[in-house]
Amino acid sequence: MLTPMSNPDAVLGGTERNASTLELFFDLVYVFAITQVVSFIHSDPTIVGFAKGAFLLGLLYWAWSIYTWTTNWTGTDGAPIRLFLLAAMGATLFMGLEVPDAFGEGSVWFGIAYFAVRMLAAGFYWVASKPHPDQRAAFATFFPLSFLAALFVMIGGFLSAPWLGVLWVAAASLDVFSVINAGKGTFAIDAKHFAERFGLLVIIALGESIVGIGLAAADVPRDTIHLISLSLMFIVAAALWWSYFDKAAPFVETVFAQKQGQARGRFGRDAYSVLHFPIIVGIVFFAVAAEEVVVHPDEPLSTVMGVAMALGVALVLVSIVASVLRSLPQIFLLRIGVGIGLIIVVWVTSGISAVATAAIVAAILVIELTWEHMHHWHGAATVRSGSQGE
Numbered sequence: 001m002l003t004p005m006s007n008p009d010a011v012l013g014g015t016e017r018n019a020s021t022l023e024l025f026f027d028l029v030y031v032f033a034i035t036q037v038v039s040f041i042h043s044d045p046t047i048v049g050f051a052k053g054a055f056l057l058g059l060l061y062w063a064w065s066i067y068t069w070t071t072n073w074t075g076t077d078g079a080p081i082r083l084f085l086l087a088a089m090g091a092t093l094f095m096g097l098e099v100p101d102a103f104g105e106g107s108v109w110f111g112i113a114y115f116a117v118r119m120l121a122a123g124f125y126w127v128a129s130k131p132h133p134d135q136r137a138a139f140a141t142f143f144p145l146s147f148l149a150a151l152f153v154m155i156g157g158f159l160s161a162p163w164l165g166v167l168w169v170a171a172a173s174l175d176v177f178s179v180i181n182a183g184k185g186t187f188a189i190d191a192k193h194f195a196e197r198f199g200l201l202v203i204i205a206l207g208e209s210i211v212g213i214g215l216a217a218a219d220v221p222r223d224t225i226h227l228i229s230l231s232l233m234f235i236v237a238a239a240l241w242w243s244y245f246d247k248a249a250p251f252v253e254t255v256f257a258q259k260q261g262q263a264r265g266r267f268g269r270d271a272y273s274v275l276h277f278p279i280i281v282g283i284v285f286f287a288v289a290a291e292e293v294v295v296h297p298d299e300p301l302s303t304v305m306g307v308a309m310a311l312g313v314a315l316v317l318v319s320i321v322a323s324v325l326r327s328l329p330q331i332f333l334l335r336i337g338v339g340i341g342l343i344i345v346v347w348v349t350s351g352i353s354a355v356a357t358a359a360i361v362a363a364i365l366v367i368e369l370t371w372e373h374m375h376h377w378h379g380a381a382t383v384r385s386g387s388q389g390e
Contacts, residue, residue, distance in 0.1 A: 111157020138185030145178035271323030282315030314339025
């Protein structure tokens with residue numbers, strides 16, 4: 001029988017655990033899937049290609065997020081739970097295989113695999129919540145719309161354009177409404193584990209960017225300009241890690257842990273499920289552009305590619321602090337200003353070489369984070385202690 005890792009009241013009261021090895025293993029299929037999205041965008045580096053890539057990333061991300069909500073409560077101990085997760089891994093692997101042709105001939109199998117992934121998660125939660133009516137009631141706040149969304153993706157896969165796109169956009173809309181409706185439920189959430197899982201997804205996305213940069217650099221000459229471009233892209237990737245993990249993520253987790261009951265569920269929905277999606281999109285956009293910089297450092301980036309890099313960096317900077325903007329208004333405004341400035345500067349200087357664009361992005365990002373660290377975060381501890389009532 002599937003049973004939760006502890007009583008839901010204990011979870012709400014502060015029971016904490018770390019991510020399990022099975023959850024880390026589960027994440028590996030999403031490493032593959034994210035890599036496939038990067039390849040998909042590379043095959044069509046236009047506004048339409050980036051938009052489609054972001055949409056596919058959204059489908060993958062939301063499927064991953066549902067499993068994170070589920071295992072946060074149930075844990076991963078016991079053969080039934082582990083078999084559920086392993087089955088979901090297999091379905092996700094097939095789904096990832098079809099990402100490059102998800103809008104073409106691969107749409108049928110992508111849709112079928114996606115529906116299977118989502119329904120396995122639903123069945124997983126439904127069975128585990130049987131002894132706990134409050135958790136089943138919380139599940140019921142979002143499942144009907146979530147089911148329809150997954151069904152629309154599968155049905156759309158059997159159709160050709162424009163109906164495939166119509167049904168998939170409708171599916172995304174239904175998921176948005178299901179997320180809003182989920183705010184009515186009181187979910188049992190282990191704040192520490194929940195924050196760790198989303199942080200690990202950020203690491204996965206950053207890891208893909210590092211792998212992509214490294215693989216791109218493996219086939220280029222070992223001359224000065226290529227080494228400089230590689231170094232600059234690594235600096236930007238490291239700065240993105242710093243912008244998330246150094247102060248911002250621990251602060252958000254602290255605010256999260258102070259909340260109780262329904263307020264904790266809503267904060268988890270907003271700060272993690274919703275606002276981490278643009279973070280992952282931002283890292284993926286950066287990864288795509290970074291590979292171009294490393295391979296062709298002396299050629300200008302296309303306007304779309306350059307703006308994608310700047311936009312990606314801006315999304316990472318802003319999204320993690322957006323959920324606590326009332327506690328960190330100066331940092332939020334600073335990051336908003338820097339993000340907009342990055343996009344404008346890269347747009348205006350679109351005719352310069354890729355390595356010059358990379359140098360501008362790296363310089364602005366490092367200066368912003370240094371200023372932020374020296375002048376703003378010193379007061380965060382004081383604000384943090386008063387954050388519970390937000």
